[in-house]
Amino acid sequence: MVKFGSGIAVKHENFKTCDQAGFCKRNRAYADAAGVTGWEAPFRIAADTLNWQNGQLQGTILKTIKEGETVRLPVTISFLESGSARVVIDEEKRQKGEIELRHNSIARKERYNEAESWAIVGGLDISKTAKENREEKTSTITYGSENQFEAVVTFAPFAIDFKRDGATQIKLNDRGLLNLEHWRPKIEKVEPEKKEGEETPPTEVEVPTGEDESTWWDEPFGGQTDSKPKGPESVSLDITFPGYEHVFGIPEHAGPLSLKETRGGTGNHEDPYRLYNADVFEYIMDSPMTLYGSIPFMQAHKKDSTVGVFWLNAAETWIDIIKAKEAHNPLSLGIGSKTDTKTHWFSESGLIDVFIFLGPTPKDVTKAYGELTGYSQLPPEFSIAYHQCRWNYNTDEDVKDVDRKMSKHQIPYDVIWLDIEYTDDKQYFTWDPLTFPDPIGMLKQLDESERKLVAIIDPHIKNKEGYHVVDELKKKDLAVHNKDGNIYEGWCWPGSSHWIDCFNPAAIKWWIGLFKYDAFKGSMPNLFIWNDMNEPSVFNGPETTMPKDNLHYQNWEHRDVHNLNGMTFHNATYQAMLERKKGEIRRPFVLTRSFYAGSQRLGAMWTGDNQANWEHLAAGFPMIINQGVAGYPFAGADVGGFFGNPEKDLLTRWYQAGAFYPFFRGHAHIDTRRREPYLAGEPYTGIITQALRLRYALLPAWYTAFHEASVNGTPILRPHYFVYPADEAGFAIDDQFFVGSTGLLAKPVVKEGAESVDIYLPDNEVYYDYFDYKTYSGRGSHSVAAPLEKIPLLMQGGHIIPRKDRPRRSSGLMKWDPYTLVVALDKQGNAEGELYVDDGETFDYESGAYIKRAFGFKDNVLESTNRGTKGKMTSSYIKAMKAVGVERIVIVGAPKSWSTKAVVKIGKTEARLEYHPESGGKAAWAVIKSPKISIAEDWKIEF
Numbered sequence: 001m002v003k004f005g006s007g008i009a010v011k012h013e014n015f016k017t018c019d020q021a022g023f024c025k026r027n028r029a030y031a032d033a034a035g036v037t038g039w040e041a042p043f044r045i046a047a048d049t050l051n052w053q054n055g056q057l058q059g060t061i062l063k064t065i066k067e068g069e070t071v072r073l074p075v076t077i078s079f080l081e082s083g084s085a086r087v088v089i090d091e092e093k094r095q096k097g098e099i100e101l102r103h104n105s106i107a108r109k110e111r112y113n114e115a116e117s118w119a120i121v122g123g124l125d126i127s128k129t130a131k132e133n134r135e136e137k138t139s140t141i142t143y144g145s146e147n148q149f150e151a152v153v154t155f156a157p158f159a160i161d162f163k164r165d166g167a168t169q170i171k172l173n174d175r176g177l178l179n180l181e182h183w184r185p186k187i188e189k190v191e192p193e194k195k196e197g198e199e200t201p202p203t204e205v206e207v208p209t210g211e212d213e214s215t216w217w218d219e220p221f222g223g224q225t226d227s228k229p230k231g232p233e234s235v236s237l238d239i240t241f242p243g244y245e246h247v248f249g250i251p252e253h254a255g256p257l258s259l260k261e262t263r264g265g266t267g268n269h270e271d272p273y274r275l276y277n278a279d280v281f282e283y284i285m286d287s288p289m290t291l292y293g294s295i296p297f298m299q300a301h302k303k304d305s306t307v308g309v310f311w312l313n314a315a316e317t318w319i320d321i322i323k324a325k326e327a328h329n330p331l332s333l334g335i336g337s338k339t340d341t342k343t344h345w346f347s348e349s350g351l352i353d354v355f356i357f358l359g360p361t362p363k364d365v366t367k368a369y370g371e372l373t374g375y376s377q378l379p380p381e382f383s384i385a386y387h388q389c390r391w392n393y394n395t396d397e398d399v400k401d402v403d404r405k406m407s408k409h410q411i412p413y414d415v416i417w418l419d420i421e422y423t424d425d426k427q428y429f430t431w432d433p434l435t436f437p438d439p440i441g442m443l444k445q446l447d448e449s450e451r452k453l454v455a456i457i458d459p460h461i462k463n464k465e466g467y468h469v470v471d472e473l474k475k476k477d478l479a480v481h482n483k484d485g486n487i488y489e490g491w492c493w494p495g496s497s498h499w500i501d502c503f504n505p506a507a508i509k510w511w512i513g514l515f516k517y518d519a520f521k522g523s524m525p526n527l528f529i530w531n532d533m534n535e536p537s538v539f540n541g542p543e544t545t546m547p548k549d550n551l552h553y554q555n556w557e558h559r560d561v562h563n564l565n566g567m568t569f570h571n572a573t574y575q576a577m578l579e580r581k582k583g584e585i586r587r588p589f590v591l592t593r594s595f596y597a598g599s600q601r602l603g604a605m606w607t608g609d610n611q612a613n614w615e616h617l618a619a620g621f622p623m624i625i626n627q628g629v630a631g632y633p634f635a636g637a638d639v640g641g642f643f644g645n646p647e648k649d650l651l652t653r654w655y656q657a658g659a660f661y662p663f664f665r666g667h668a669h670i671d672t673r674r675r676e677p678y679l680a681g682e683p684y685t686g687i688i689t690q691a692l693r694l695r696y697a698l699l700p701a702w703y704t705a706f707h708e709a710s711v712n713g714t715p716i717l718r719p720h721y722f723v724y725p726a727d728e729a730g731f732a733i734d735d736q737f738f739v740g741s742t743g744l745l746a747k748p749v750v751k752e753g754a755e756s757v758d759i760y761l762p763d764n765e766v767y768y769d770y771f772d773y774k775t776y777s778g779r780g781s782h783s784v785a786a787p788l789e790k791i792p793l794l795m796q797g798g799h800i801i802p803r804k805d806r807p808r809r810s811s812g813l814m815k816w817d818p819y820t821l822v823v824a825l826d827k828q829g830n831a832e833g834e835l836y837v838d839d840g841e842t843f844d845y846e847s848g849a850y851i852k853r854a855f856g857f858k859d860n861v862l863e864s865t866n867r868g869t870k871g872k873m874t875s876s877y878i879k880a881m882k883a884v885g886v887e888r889i890v891i892v893g894a895p896k897s898w899s900t901k902a903v904v905k906i907g908k909t910e911a912r913l914e915y916h917p918e919s920g921g922k923a924a925w926a927v928i929k930s931p932k933i934s935i936a937e938d939w940k941i942e943f
Contacts, residue, residue, distance in 0.1 A: 014222065015278065015289065015543050018271045022215025023234035024318045027179060027346040028272075029212065030236070031320070034176050041157035041176030045075065050139065055079045055126035057139060061089060061158050063182060071182040077153065077160070079130040079143040082123050084368050085151055085162065087172065089235070089352040091182060099183045102217070105229030106485055107551060112350040112560035115314045118567060119598040123371030149358050162307075164358045168242055169307045170300075172354070177238035177344055180352065186217055186231060224542045226559075227483055227549045236346035237354065239309055241300035245339040246721070246731045249298040249308075249630045250275065250319055252291040252595075252607070254283055257622045257629070257719060257734035259298075262288060262320045272318040272344075277563050277594045279537035279544045282643055283608065285615050292535060292608045293595035294563040295630040299365055300341055304726045308357040308365040310372070313347040314564040314596065320344040348548075349560050362629075362722045363714060369631050370713025374601040376633050378710040381840025382414040382452055383528075383589040383604065384702050385811040386692055387665035388676065389417030389454075395435040396442040399453070402676060403446060407809050409678040411689050412696050414810045416446065417454045417530065417665070426494035427467050428457045429514055431522050439522035450812025452526045454591070458533040459502070459569045462494035469514065473498055478507040480558070483549040490538040490546065499536055499546070502568035503561065504553035508575060515576035525580070528589040529573050534566040535594040566594020567602070574602040586841055591663070600632040604663040612641030612672075617654050618750040621717070622734040624661060628715030629722075634706070636663030645673050648684045649752070649788060655688040656791045657748040659695040660739065662706070662716045687789045693807055694791070698744075700802040700819065700835060705740025707836040716740055724762040733760060741834065743799030743824065744770070747784070747792045756785050757792045766797040766923075768824055768892050773923045775893075797893060798826035800833025800855040805888070815840075818887035819935055823857050825893035831857040834867070837881070837935065848874035851881060851936055860943040862889065864933075881936040887929070889941070894926035898943065905942040906931055913943075 018024040033039065042064040050059040061073040072092040079085050090111055093099055097109045130143035139153045150163040159173040172178075219226040241247065246258045250273055261268040269287070275294035283291055296311040298319075311317065322342040345354075357368045370376075388406065393399045399416055406413050424430040431439050443453055461470045461479075473479050474487060479498040482488040487498055501507050517523055538546050548559035558565070570592040577588030590603040599605065607623050610616040620637035627635035639658035640646050646654065655677070658664050668675060677688040695702075705716045715722060718738040720730030736747035736759060745767065747759050758781045761767060767776045769784070770793040776782045784792045795801065801822040808814045823831050838850035848871020853864050868874065899917060903910040911931045918924040933939045 011281065015280070016221060018318060020221060021316070021318070022219050023181075023232065023348050024272065024346065026212060026215070026232070027177075027234060027236045027318075027344070028320070030179050031175070031177050031238075031344055039176060041173070041178065043073075043158045043173070043178050044156035045153070045158050047155050050134070052132040052134070052139075055128065055130045055143075057132060057141065057153065060092070063180065065182075073180055077141070077151065079127045079141055079151070080123060081125040081127050082368050082371050083144045083149060083358065084123065084372070085143070085149075085356040087160065087352070087354050087356070089180060091180060093183055099230070100185060101229040102186060102231070103227055103229050103483070105227075105483065105549075106555055107229055107483075107549070107557045108555050109230075111233070112314065112556055114556070115312050115350065115353070115564060118314075118564050119312060119596065120372050121374045121598070121601070123368070144358075162356050162358060164360060169305070169358055170309065170356055171240040171242065173238060174240040175238045175342065177236060178352075179234070179236040179346075181232040181234045183233065184231065222542055224547065226542070226547065229483075229549065230349075233349045234346055235313070235350065235352045236344065237352055238342065238344045239354070240343070241307065241341045243338045244300035244302045244305075244307070244341045245323060246302070247298055247300045247321060247341050247343065248626060249295070251295050251626045251630050251632070252293045252623065253288060254291065254619050254623060255286045255288070256732070257626055258732040259321055260288075261323050263322050265323070272320040274316075274318050275563060276316040276543070277535040277545075277566055279533065279535055281609060282611060285619055292593045293566065293599070293605060295595070295597050295632060296345075297369055297597060297630045298343070299362065299629055301362065301721050301725065301731060303728055304360070306359045306362040306365050306721075306725060308359070308369060310355040310357070310369060310597065311345050311347070312353040312355065312597070313350045314561050315348040315350045315559055316562060317345065317347040349557070361725060363712070366629070366631060366713040366715065373598045373631060375711060375713045376600040376631070376706070376709040377603055378587070378707060378845070379603065379634060380587045380589050381699070381703055382450075382811050384662065384706060385414035385664070385699060386412060386695060387415040387417060387454070388413045389419075389665050389667040390672070390674070391419035391668065391670040392421035393418060394421070396438055399442050400445050403449070403451065405676070405678050407449065409685065409689070410807065410809075411677050412692050412807065412809055413451070414812070415452045415454055415528070417456075417667070419456050419670070420458075420493055421670075422455060425462070425464070427462050427464065427469065429469055429520050436522075440524065443524040443526055447524070447526050450810045452528055454528045454530050454589070456530040456532055457573070458493070458531065459499050459536055460490070460492035460494065460497035460533065460538075461500060463489060463496040463498055464494075470498060472510065473500060476506065476510060478504055478510055480546065481551040483547070483551065485551060488546070488550050491540040492533060492538060500569070500572075501552050502572040503556070507553075508572045511572045512576040515580050517581055523580070525584070525586070529577060530591045531566075531570050531573050532593050534569045534592060536565055564596050566592060567596040567599045570595070570599060570602045585843060587843065595632065597631070600634065604634040604636065605632060606635065606663060606665065607637040609642045610638050612644035612646040612650065614650060614750065614752045616641055617650065617657060618735070620657065620661070621737065621748075621750070625715070625717050625719050625734055625737055628717050629719065631713055633709045633716040634662050636661035636665055638665065638667040640666055640668060640675055642667055643669050643672070646675070648680055651675060651680060652684050652687050652788060653749050655691045657750060659691045659791070660717070660746050660748055662702075664695060683789065690789070691791065696808070696811065696814070697803050697805055698801070699811055699814070700804055700837070701740065701742045701744070703840070704802065704834055704836040705742065708740060720760070720762055727762045730760060730762050736760065738796075742801050743796035744801065745794045745796055749786050749792065755787055756783050758782065759784050759792060759794065766827055766893065767794040768797065768923055769793070770795050773892050773925055774921050775923050795822070795824040795892065797824050798831050799824050800831050800857065802833065802835040811840075816884055818885045820888040820890065821855065821886060823862065823889065823891045825857065825891065829860075829893075829895060835935070838877075844873050844877070847871045849877035851878065853935065857891075861940060862943070863938070863940040865938055878936045882934050884935045886931055886933050886935060889928040889931060891926045892923055894924045896924065898926055901943065904928060906933060906939065911941075
C-alpha cells in the first residue's frame, strides 16, 4: 500500500478548515452533544402521517424545537426495482415558500431539489414487489429481486436499519445525528430606550440557548462575506456500516484508497473529508482537503460483502469517519473483535437525499450506482492512447515540429494539446494571428498520421468590448449573476471575466452553436476540447471560486449547486462536440478538471496540478483507482508532474506508470523545461518509447475494458478487494491492480532507486511475467525484479489477452492491423478472454456495428465464439472487418507433450506450431504463426 508524506506548497489559508466553515463546526458540535448520556434525538416520524403506496413509504418527520413546537419535514422512502433504496427528507415550509429571505434576496425559497435532474439518468423505477408490514413503533419493508433485503424504519427517534439476508448492513441515524437546520427568521430585538450616560445595548438575535449562532446569518472568510439570505440551512445524517472496517470512494482527495479516520487515532486526519470543488494550487499528499471534483459515493467492504451509499447533494459537503472496534465475547459467534465504520455526512444546503446499495459484491454496488448516474462513456479509441501536452506549445510551427520529431524517433502518440496561449488575447474560439496563423494547416498535418489536436476552452469569458462571444453572452443574459441579479464579474486568466451559466438550457444551446465549424474558424473534425478551471476557478473569489450567494438559472444560489457546476459546463461542451456539422455525429472527447456524480458519462478527468516528485507519482494510482471505485474510471494524472522538472529516472518511471493510467497524458507547466520523450536521451528515450509501445500493443485489451465499464460500471483499474472480495490481506492494497478482466496484474515502480518490487498474489494460481514468462505462484508477497527498463507486470494464468504488435505512429494507423492472442494457461491448462471492437469513432455500435468475441482454451482446443447481438449494421460491419486476421497465437505455460507437435488443426487446414521448453524458472511457451483466421468469425484450433 502506498504511504504518503506531507508537502508544503498549497496555501492552506486560502481554504477553509472545518472550524472555519460554520455549518461544519455546528454539525460536529451537534455530534459531540449527541454523544453525551441522556441525549434525546429530536426527530420522529408521526406514525399517523405514514402512507404506503406503490413501493414508497411517505410521511412526515417532526423535529421538536421546544415543548409543543415542531417543524414538519416530509420524508419519502422509495424501494427501487434495481434493489436500491432511496430516502429523501425535505422541509415543508420551504416547499410551500412560506419563508422570508433577507437582504431583499431574489434567491429561490425551496431547498435545492434539482441535483437529480443532472446526476441521475435511470434506475428510478419503483419496485412492484416490495411489501410493508407496519407495527406500533416500526415499519418493515421487504424488497429486492428475491426479497433478500429489508428496511426496518423506527419511528421515534427516526432511524432505518437496512438488512440483507437478515443481517444489518447499513444504519441511518444510528447515533441520532440526523439534523436539518430549519428556516427561522432573524429576529432583531427592539432596542430599549437609551438613558443619558448609558451605552447603547447591542442588537441581539433570538436563538435557542446553547447553539452557536455566530455563522448563522453572515459568514466572513478571506476578506469576503457570504450574505446567507436563508440563514442556517445545513443537513446532516450519520450512516453506520456495522462490521465493515474499510470504506472507499468519495473522491477527490490525495490519499490512500482505504479512507482514514477523521476523529481520533494516530496518523489520522483531524478534519473531515471535504467535497467542495476548488482550484487547489500544488495540492499536498495524504489530506482530506478538497480538490477539483466531488463524487459523494462511498463503498464499505468486509470479507465477502460490499455495500454503498450515494449522498445526492451538490452543496459543500464534509464527511467524518470513525472506526469503532467492539470486543465480542470469544465464546459467541464471530471470535475476537469487529470494526464498525461510523460516518457522518453534512452539507451546507439542499435536501437529505441518500441512496442505499446492499451489494453483496463490489460489482453489484458499482452496477447499481451506474444504473442511476450512468455508466462511463465509451470514448473514441484515440483518446485511450497517448496524449502529448504542455502549457504551451508556442506556435503552429512548434506543434508541427513536435509532431515530426515524434514520428522521426518512432515514438507513438495520438493527440497533441494546446493550453490558453493559442488564443488571441485569451479569447476562446479565436487563434493568435501571430503565433497560430494557420491552424487548418497544422490540423491537416496531424491528420496525415491520424493524429488529433485538443484545445483548451474554459467557462470564464473575457470581458472585452467587441469580443463577439462576450457581447452575445451579455446580450442574451446567459451568464451567472451576482446576489443582486446583475451579471457577475470576477477575475481569471483573461482578467475581468464573466461565467457562462450552463444550468440554463438557452446557454447550452448557444454554447453548442459556438463549436460549429463555420463559427469556430480554424477548427476541423480532428480538433477536440479540454475544459479546465470549471470548479469554477475565480482568482479573486472566496476560496478561489465564486461567491456562494451568486445566482444561477431560475435563481438557485451558487451554494446549492457548486459541486455540479463543473459537470454542467462539461455537459454543454460534450453536447456541442456531438454534431459540429449537420449529419456528422461523432463521439466527443472532452477532458474535465471539475466533476460530480454523472460526469463519467461525458469524458475523462485528470487529477490536476501535481508536482514532479516521487511522492506525487506514488499518489496517482490510489487517486485513479478511487475514481474507478466511485464510477469514474476514465482518469489519469499528469505524467512527469505539472510543476517542476523531473530528473530522468523519475520521468522514465512516470511514463511506465502512465502506460497504466486509463487517461494517459504527459503535461507540464509553462515554466518547466521541455520534456518531450525524444529529448530525454538514451537510454531514457528508448525505455520511455518501450512503455508507450506497450500501451499501444495492449490497446485492444484496454478498449475492451473501457467497453465493459460502459455497460456495467466496472472499474478499469481494479483494486484487489474488487477481484478477491474474501481476501482480507488485499483490501487496502492500492499500489497494484488488475487491468479490466485481462488478468494483467501491474505494479509500476513509484519509489526512487527501486530495483525490485514486492507483488502480492491473492491466490495460488500461476502468474507469468508478461515479458519473459518467468513464473510466480503461491499466495502472498513475491519479489519481482524491476531495473529501470522493466515494468513489473504479471499475467494471471487462465486469461487470453488480445494485442496488436506492429508498431505504428498512432492508433488510427493500427485499425486494419492483425491481432496477436496471448493465451496464459492456468494450472488446469485452461484460459478465457474477450475482445470488443468497433469503429472507435461513431455511435454505429449502438446499431450493432461491433465485434464481441469470447475466446476459450479447454481440453487442448482454442476457440472463438460470438458474444455480440445482431443489429441492423452488424452484417455490413462484420463484412468490412473480415480482412482483419490473427497473425500470431502465443500459448504461455504450454504442456510438455506439445514438444513433439509440429502442426495444429484449424478447421480443414493446418498451421505450424513452434514449441519453446521451460528454462531457468520461465514457463514453456508455444507460438502459432499465420493461422489464417479472422477476428470477425467463429473458429476452432485443435492442439
